Amino acid sequence: MEDELFPRERTSVAPGAVHVPDWLDPARQRALLAACRDWARPPAGLRTVRTPGGGTMTARQVCLGWHWYPYAYARTAVDGDGAPVKPFPDWLGELARRAVTDALGPDAVPAAPYDIALINFYDADARMGMHRDADERADAPVVSLSLGDTCVFRFGNTATRGKPYTDVELRGGDLFVFGGPSRLAHHGVPRVHPGTAPDWLGLSGRLNITLRVSGR
Secondary structure, eight states, rough: OOOOOSOOOOEEEEEEEEEEOOSSSSHHHHHHHHHHHHTSSSSOOOOBBBBTOOBOOSSSEESSSSSSEEEESSOOOOOOOOOOOBOOOOHHHHHHHHHHHHHHOGSSSSSSSOOOEEEEEOOOOOOEEEOOOOOSSOOEEEEEEEESSEEEEEEEOOSSSSSSSSSEEETTTOOEEEOOGTTTTEEEEEEEEOSOOOOOOOOEHHHHHEEEEEOO
């Protein structure tokens, strides 16, 4: 948000969990948005995720490298059109490693390469319930990049989906990294604030790019 009285500062939300505001400059945000639009096209494009209980996630998703579906990974869009998952680009892995270095320091950068991207699109009514990223075989930090509309990101604890938790405002361009003792913390998105994306981006809604190490 322009013309704020005080700039937003980097915040340690929990041990191993760090919020870095405005980490992506406008040029990088535009480039990421263009890439996301390409990745969202079929085959293996943007889809609605259905849970084993018959429900649907309100945020739609496309995957790179490995295709996530509740609660496993595959090399094809097994719950979509069945096409091979799109490749995970090297430049996105380098971006993830730089994010971990900036947020947690070089010692936190994993030896194994980042090889999964889960890209979620939120419209004004989309939400994400409290959950853990627990389907990987590696404990490398999770990197979360935001584009577009501002959201409330709820970051909780490892034991329960309930309190204690901290609500963090994530705006377009923000970085959130969580690893170490917070790697398996529950987290979710209870609210998106529509119409808050910057006009220069040309996006209505919110995109979240989550980068992970599969360990596979």
